[in-house]
Amino acid sequence: MPAPPTRPALRERYDRRADELVRAAAERFARDGYDQTSMADLAAGLGIAAGGVYHYFGGKEALLERICLQLTEPLHPRALAALEGRDDPAARLRALVDVWVAHVVEHRDHMLVFQQERHVIERGERWRAVRAGRKRFEELVDAVLADLEGDPRARFADRRIALSALLGMVNHTAAWFRPRGRLSAREIAAGYADLLVGRGDGGAA
Amino acid sequence: MPAPPTRPALRERYDRRADELVRAAAERFARDGYDQTSMADLAAGLGIAAGGVYHYFGGKEALLERICLQLTEPLHPRALAALEGRDDPAARLRALVDVWVAHVVEHRDHMLVFQQERHVIERGERWRAVRAGRKRFEELVDAVLADLEGDPRARFADRRIALSALLGMVNHTAAWFRPRGRLSAREIAAGYADLLVGRGDGGAA
Amino acid sequence: MPAPPTRPALRERYDRRADELVRAAAERFARDGYDQTSMADLAAGLGIAAGGVYHYFGGKEALLERICLQLTEPLHPRALAALEGRDDPAARLRALVDVWVAHVVEHRDHMLVFQQERHVIERGERWRAVRAGRKRFEELVDAVLADLEGDPRARFADRRIALSALLGMVNHTAAWFRPRGRLSAREIAAGYADLLVGRGDGGAA
Amino acid sequence: MPAPPTRPALRERYDRRADELVRAAAERFARDGYDQTSMADLAAGLGIAAGGVYHYFGGKEALLERICLQLTEPLHPRALAALEGRDDPAARLRALVDVWVAHVVEHRDHMLVFQQERHVIERGERWRAVRAGRKRFEELVDAVLADLEGDPRARFADRRIALSALLGMVNHTAAWFRPRGRLSAREIAAGYADLLVGRGDGGAA
DNA sequence: TATGAATGAGCCTTCATTCAT
DNA sequence: CATGAATGAAGGCTCATTCAT
Numbered sequence: 100m101p102a103p104p105t106r107p108a109l110r111e112r113y114d115r116r117a118d119e120l121v122r123a124a125a126e127r128f129a130r131d132g133y134d135q136t137s138m139a140d141l142a143a144g145l146g147i148a149a150g151g152v153y154h155y156f157g158g159k160e161a162l163l164e165r166i167c168l169q170l171t172e173p174l175h176p177r178a179l180a181a182l183e184g185r186d187d188p189a190a191r192l193r194a195l196v197d198v199w200v201a202h203v204v205e206h207r208d209h210m211l212v213f214q215q216e217r218h219v220i221e222r223g224e225r226w227r228a229v230r231a232g233r234k235r236f237e238e239l240v241d242a243v244l245a246d247l248e249g250d251p252r253a254r255f256a257d258r259r260i261a262l263s264a265l266l267g268m269v270n271h272t273a274a275w276f277r278p279r280g281r282l283s284a285r286e287i288a289a290g291y292a293d294l295l296v297g298r299g300d301g302g303a304a
Numbered sequence: 305m306p307a308p309p310t311r312p313a314l315r316e317r318y319d320r321r322a323d324e325l326v327r328a329a330a331e332r333f334a335r336d337g338y339d340q341t342s343m344a345d346l347a348a349g350l351g352i353a354a355g356g357v358y359h360y361f362g363g364k365e366a367l368l369e370r371i372c373l374q375l376t377e378p379l380h381p382r383a384l385a386a387l388e389g390r391d392d393p394a395a396r397l398r399a400l401v402d403v404w405v406a407h408v409v410e411h412r413d414h415m416l417v418f419q420q421e422r423h424v425i426e427r428g429e430r431w432r433a434v435r436a437g438r439k440r441f442e443e444l445v446d447a448v449l450a451d452l453e454g455d456p457r458a459r460f461a462d463r464r465i466a467l468s469a470l471l472g473m474v475n476h477t478a479a480w481f482r483p484r485g486r487l488s489a490r491e492i493a494a495g496y497a498d499l500l501v502g503r504g505d506g507g508a509a
Numbered sequence: 510m511p512a513p514p515t516r517p518a519l520r521e522r523y524d525r526r527a528d529e530l531v532r533a534a535a536e537r538f539a540r541d542g543y544d545q546t547s548m549a550d551l552a553a554g555l556g557i558a559a560g561g562v563y564h565y566f567g568g569k570e571a572l573l574e575r576i577c578l579q580l581t582e583p584l585h586p587r588a589l590a591a592l593e594g595r596d597d598p599a600a601r602l603r604a605l606v607d608v609w610v611a612h613v614v615e616h617r618d619h620m621l622v623f624q625q626e627r628h629v630i631e632r633g634e635r636w637r638a639v640r641a642g643r644k645r646f647e648e649l650v651d652a653v654l655a656d657l658e659g660d661p662r663a664r665f666a667d668r669r670i671a672l673s674a675l676l677g678m679v680n681h682t683a684a685w686f687r688p689r690g691r692l693s694a695r696e697i698a699a700g701y702a703d704l705l706v707g708r709g710d711g712g713a714a
Numbered sequence: 715m716p717a718p719p720t721r722p723a724l725r726e727r728y729d730r731r732a733d734e735l736v737r738a739a740a741e742r743f744a745r746d747g748y749d750q751t752s753m754a755d756l757a758a759g760l761g762i763a764a765g766g767v768y769h770y771f772g773g774k775e776a777l778l779e780r781i782c783l784q785l786t787e788p789l790h791p792r793a794l795a796a797l798e799g800r801d802d803p804a805a806r807l808r809a810l811v812d813v814w815v816a817h818v819v820e821h822r823d824h825m826l827v828f829q830q831e832r833h834v835i836e837r838g839e840r841w842r843a844v845r846a847g848r849k850r851f852e853e854l855v856d857a858v859l860a861d862l863e864g865d866p867r868a869r870f871a872d873r874r875i876a877l878s879a880l881l882g883m884v885n886h887t888a889a890w891f892r893p894r895g896r897l898s899a900r901e902i903a904a905g906y907a908d909l910l911v912g913r914g915d916g917g918a919a
Numbered sequence: 920t921a922t923g924a925a926t927g928a929g930c931c932t933t934c935a936t937t938c939a940t
Numbered sequence: 941c942a943t944g945a946a947t948g949a950a951g952g953c954t955c956a957t958t959c960a961t
Contacts (some may be wrong), residue, residue: 101754101764104944113945132423134339138931148947150933159931215420217479218337254459259487260495267476268469274422275468282464290465294499306920318920342955344511353922354511355958364956514923523924542833544749547951558926560954569952625830627889628747664869669897670905673890674883681882684832692874700875704909716941728941752934763943765937774935926958937947 100157117155120145122208125166129208133163133216163216164225170209171232174202178239188246193292195243196269200288203272210273240265244295252297261295268294305362322360325350327413330371334413338368338421368421369430375414376437379407383444393451398497400448401474405493408477415478445470449500457502466500473499510567527565530555532618535576539618543573543626573626574635580619581642584612588649598656603702605653606679610698613682620683650675654705662707671705678704716769732770735760737823740781744823748778748831778831779840785824786847789817793854803861808907810858811884815903818887825888855880859910867912876910883909 104110123145127136138159139149156162181198185191203210213220220226241262247253255261268291276287309315328350332341343364344354361367386403390396408415418425425431446467452458460466473496481492514520533555537546548569549559566572591608595601613620623630630636651672657663665671678701686697719725738760742751753774754764771777796813800806818825828835835841856877862868870876883906891902 101944106943109944116945130423132339132421134337135423137929139929147945149931150948151946153932154945211422215422216337217416218335218340218420254499255495256498257487257491257495260492261499263476263480264469264473264496264499267474268472271468271472271476282462286462287465290460290462291469293461294459294466294469309920343957344955354956355923356921358957359920511923516922519923526924540833542749542831544747545833548953549951557924559952560927561925563953564924621832625832626747627826628745628750628830664909665905666908667897667901667905670902671909673886674879674906674909677883677886678879679882681878681886685878692872696872697875700870700872701879703871704869704876704879719941753936754934764935765944766942768936769941922959922961924958924960926956928955930954931952933951934949935947937945938943939945940943 100153100155113155120152120155121162121165121169124162125169125206125208125212128163128166128215129211133212160225163212163219164229166209166212167220167226167229168232170206170213171229171236174199175232175236175239177202178236182243188243188250189252189296191243192247192296193289195240196265196292197285197288199240199269200272200291201284203269204276204278204284204287207273207276210270214270214273237262237266247296250296254295254297265291265295305358305360318360325357325360326367326370326374329367330374330411330413330417333368333371333420334416338417365430368417368424369434371414371417372425372431372434373437375411375418376434376441379404380437380441380444382407383441387448393448393455394457394501396448397452397501398494400445401470401497402490402493404445404474405477405496406489408474409481409483409489409492412478412481415475419475419478442467442471452501455501459500459502470496470500510563510565523565530562530565531572531575531579534572535579535616535618535622538573538576538625539621543622570635573622573629574639576619576622577630577636577639578642580616580623581639581646584609585642585646585649587612588646592653598653598660599662599706601653602657602706603699605650606675606702607695607698609650609679610682610701611694613679614686614688614694614697617683617686620680624680624683647672647676657706660706664705664707675701675705728770735767735770736777736780736784739777740784740821740823740827743778743781743830744826748827775840778827778834779844781824781827782835782841782844783847785821785828786844786851789814790847790851790854792817793851797858803858803865804867804911806858807862807911808904810855811880811907812900812903814855814884815887815906816899818884819891819893819899819902822888822891825885829885829888852877852881862911865911869910869912880906880910 104113120141124136124141127141127144131140138152142149142152145151152162156165177198178195181194182191185194220229241258244255244258244261244265248258255264272287276282276284282290309318325346329341329346332346332349336345343357347354347357350356357367361370382403383400386399387396390399425434446463449460449463449466449470453463460469477492481487481489487495514523530551534546534551537551537554541550548562552559552562555561562572566575587608588605591604592601595604630639651668654665654668654671654675658668665674682697686692686694692700719728735756739751739756742756742759746755753767757764757767760766767777771780792813793810796809797806800809835844856873859870859873859876859880863873870879887902891897891899897905
């Protein structure tokens with residue numbers, strides 16, 4: 100893998116192409132599996148020769164890493180921005196779930212790859228940043244849930260269960276959401292939030 | 305792959321060993337990934353040579369198939385048994401989630417492998433039975449949810465969302481449940497059910 | 510690379526085959542170069558398939574390592590045995606050169622590979638044992654030369670130069686010796702020794 | 715590979731750069747091996763891009779050829795010049811060894827590459843000139859040794875052995891000589907010559 | 920039943936080389 | 941002259957699978 104070009108004009112083209120590749124790879128990996136997709140397949144899908152990918156990535160695992168980082172890195176800032184200026188714990192949860200579902204839905208392929216390769220990411224130095232990103236976000240969700248504890252609108256008795264349930268349902272959205280389906284990301288998010296916190300007044304379903 | 309022994313005494317030993325193998329394989333596949341686990345690794349973990357596995361299974365994919373079937377086949381009957389004799393929709397849901405979570409927790413490794421290899425199972429003739437099993441169970445869950453629609457205790461407005469949320473949270477349990485942890489499968493199941501249907505009286509959280 | 514067989518009968522066959530392979534590899538590497546010889550070439554030369562070599566060796570470098578060790582390990586003991594019971598410094602040098610040349614001539618291919626891949630062996634943890642073996646032998650030669658310093662029969666003024674000259678000439682023998690040529694290893698060794706130490710009486714050529 | 719520039723001013727710069735490249739390549743090849751050094755490495759070491767090398771050389775093998783020719787071509791004339799006007803066979807040998815060692819020491823990297831890639835050079839039309847150059851020089855050495863045969867100062871009985879020993883020791887100098895070491899090229903050359911021919915009067919060591 | 924030698928296809932990766940800019 | 945994107949042919953290695961013992 101050669102160093103990226105330094106001249107800005109070329110650098111831009113280079114980065115664009117690299118991004119294209121990451122996205123295409125995420126798609127293929129999500130559909131056919133990371134291990135079942137050969138680098139040759141990938142390259143062919145992009146109309147370049149087998150060796151061409153290595154101009155942009157050190158290897159297959161580096162590609163996977165980029166996919167994961169493209170998924171995890173922007174989520175936390177996005178969540179913080181959504182929480183900004185909101186005080187009501189229930190509203191905060193709703194806002195959080197809203198951007199979260201949106202993010203998952205926009206990165207469906209990334210999500211599926213991420214889940215599929217869980218066993219790889221769980222271990223090894225290389226994945227430390229990815230794990231850290233996921234952990235930080237989960238802690239944020241947990242904190243928002245904590246603010247709801249004791250709130251009469253909260254529909255969960257155990258925060259650990261609520262957190263895991265939320266993680267499970269939101270992440271699983273990647274597997275069934277259809278862009279042109281009946282339900283929008285926003286509606287789904289609202290539906291999820293409804294399960295955890297009562298709407299409007301104090302406590303009624 | 306030679307035919308299994310016919311003499312009952314030998315057949316029993318054979319079946320026991322085959323079962324051992326499926327379980328060991330599920331464990332390894334869950335931990336290290338299906339593709340990252342070689343047949344030699346697997347065999348070594350059982351103290352036999354690489355070729356030995358082929359006395360019990362036609363191949364690696366057949367092993368995966370058995371893992372999936374061990375997971376999906378017993379679930380439906382188990383769920384039916386739990387629903388047997390119950391009429392109240394809320395109680396039915398609670399009973400269903402209870403056995404379901406128990407099943408997932410008892411087959412954690414199977415579950416993780418199943419999710420991981422989703423893209424394989426999704427396609428191909430060989431996996432038809434597995435897909436059918438999953439579908440049948442999901443339809444059962446959907447039916448139970450349908451009975452709750454309109455019920456004042458129900459906490460969901462859209463059944464599709466509720467179903468997917470439930471699938472997401474329950475299946476995800478395989479990833480975080482710890483056998484000696486604070487929460488039992490029963491408690492977790494109750495917590496999940498609470499999110500979908502109010503407890504006891506009509507409607508209060 | 511699987512573990513070697515444990516049953517002695519099989520182990521013997523295994524070791525024999527492994528040895529065959531090392532020798533064949535040394536021959537090919539010497540003739541065509543280590544890098545220019547592919548594992549497929551090697552295997553083809555032995556009448557086995559490409560992957561077959563990996564039953565005996567972890568990889569190409571492990572093969573090279575074995576070649577080097579087959580060369581360096583037996584030399585020191587062999588030299589010690591030849592020196593055993595000799596006291597006269599000149600006779601000691603002659604005896605040493607004699608076994609040394611014999612060893613080089615019997616391991617011509619190993620020698621040529623060793624010299625060719627000098628730059629690889631010079632560095633890296635893996636080659637420590639090989640380097641140590643070479644160093645120990647050179648120290649032995651140096652010690653024998655040291656006993657000759659001041660001896661009127663010695664034909665060198667500087668021991669460092671004599672040592673390097675000797676190393677150069679003996680090792681280079683691998684490149685030009687012909688088994689059915691006019692000169693035997695013994696004659697060559699005597700000729701080399703003559704250059705460093707006068708024969709018989711004090712000083713005449 | 716484009717034609718070299720014809721305008722003298724440009725041509726000079728071009729030749730200087732080409733020479734730089736050959737020297738840099740010799741250094742890298744000697745240290746890391748011909749095959750282990752990629753054209754990209756080479757170019758990077760010179761601060762140019764991979765493709766840039768091809769403005770000066772047809773390819774990697776052409777580069778190796780230039781290294782070999784830079785080594786072999788000047789040696790013969792240099793040796794002839796040193797022998798010019800000398801008649802005493804012993805003095806002729808000393809003079810020859812002196813320039814030879816000097817040449818080897820000044821072209822250490824070239825020498826090491828040459829030895830390393832012996833198996834390539836040994837074969838093929840392309841290397842005919844290189845082989846011829848080496849052969850011609852060896853014949854010159856042999857002729858000088860021939861004049862010493864029968865001379866009471868000569869310390870060798872067999873010319874073939876003496877020639878090979880000399881070739882071995884002198885060429886091996888490239889591997890151990892250190893420019894700032896205790897021994898100069900001249901001293902080393904004298905030490906080598908001493909092994910083959912007695913100093914001054916008839917026969918004393 | 921089990922072993923272990925062997926196969927052969929396929930994979931990831933490297934790299935000399937070309938060429939449009 | 942130089943760049944850097946791209947190629948395409950190997951190369952080393954892994955591994956599911958087979959089969960004689």
